[in-house]
Amino acid sequence: MPDAPYIFDVTQANFDQVVLEGSRERPVLVDFWAAWCQPCQMLMPVLAKLAAAYGGRFILAKINSDEQQALASRYGIRSLPTVMLFRHGKPVDQFMGVQPESTIRALLEKHLPRPSDKQRATAQAQLAAGDAEGALASLQAALAEDADNQAIKIDIARALMALGRADEADETLKTLPMDLHQEEEVQRLEALVQFARVAARGEELQKLEAQVEAGDNPEALHRVAAARILSEDYEAALSLLLRLMQKHRKYADEAGHKGLLAAFELLGAQHPLVKEYRRKMVSLLY
Structure with missing residues (x-):
């Protein structure tokens, strides 16, 4: 009792x-x-x-x-x-x-359960069903009613990413309290946002892919690698980032090295590709 x-x-x-x-x-x-x-x-x-x-x-x-x-x-x-x-x-x-x-x-x-939890659940279902616009509207309404619920901002960032609005997703994540930036969920989303901000798309992607095939243009390597991350072709992405690090170490403030670290964050330490490419990255460093 x-x-x-x-x-x-x-x-x-x-x-x-x-x-x-x-x-x-x-x-x-x-x-x-x-x-x-x-x-x-x-x-x-x-x-x-x-x-x-x-x-x-x-x-x-x-x-x-x-x-x-x-x-x-x-x-x-x-x-x-x-x-x-x-x-x-x-x-x-x-x-x-x-x-x-x-x-x-x-x-x-x-x-603790919050008044906005039902609205969040509705928005998550909308996002899972492919209705990112509807999910975003639901989440913005939920945040207006429950401004202290930081988890809503994380969901908003996901919806913005689904809509291809990576810059806005980045700005949303920056409003989170410092302690939440240590959460694995947030760190992975932040990594994905950074790739989305540089990824090539459409005809531009096809053009840069041709440059990657022809040589080691650093911008092409960087932006095609980011596009591979977004399409979940992780092995191709890691290979391109390693190549960028090897051929153009200082490009864009060490974009190859930092891109590998971000990809490792996104995939998680136990992913077999992370273990493989971390070894390769370390061999280039030392």
Whole structure:
């Protein structure tokens, strides 16, 4: 039973129900604590106060790490207190040690349901169906009603990219708070935007492709490589960027080297092409 309407003592027996299944409906803040841990005793009233203040918008789950060692081990708990926020069945954020109420509120606000969520979902469906104009209109309306929801701006940038408006997408991403620029999702989108801004298209692409076949024109290598990225022909793109780096190292502020790094960001560190071309890039550097 909860010791307050939105606060639960969680054990191995009810973890799946309270935390994993519960987090599919609303965020669950999981506090790993122990009776001997003085910082835990300091943090617990702050968390309880927030649970009451938010009135059920999130659930607070308390796990005694000494008594529930299997759960602590399962989530790699190494110091106390450790607080994890679960959403849709998995941890999506966390902090360790005693934190001020304002910091915890900021973490919660990133993950709590918002009034604009339904509009975002509608816009995402429109974008997936190919209606980028409709998606953009829906997202702009959502942002007008919920100006603090930074995730809407990320969706707007995606819609603008789908419409071929890379410069506007770039300007939109620049308005995001600094911490969001560290998010993998945003970094990949930023990389895609930079390629879109230089990619050749249409007849111009055909002309530059002919120049690439005939020789090592740096502009042609750069802009055709960017076009290959946008068409998801990643191996061809990486090959052209490596060639640009090898033949014209200083071109456009080391566009070949920077383009490779951006492509690696876009594809992710575990992609086999990234591993292959990172080795090739390093061999050119040293």
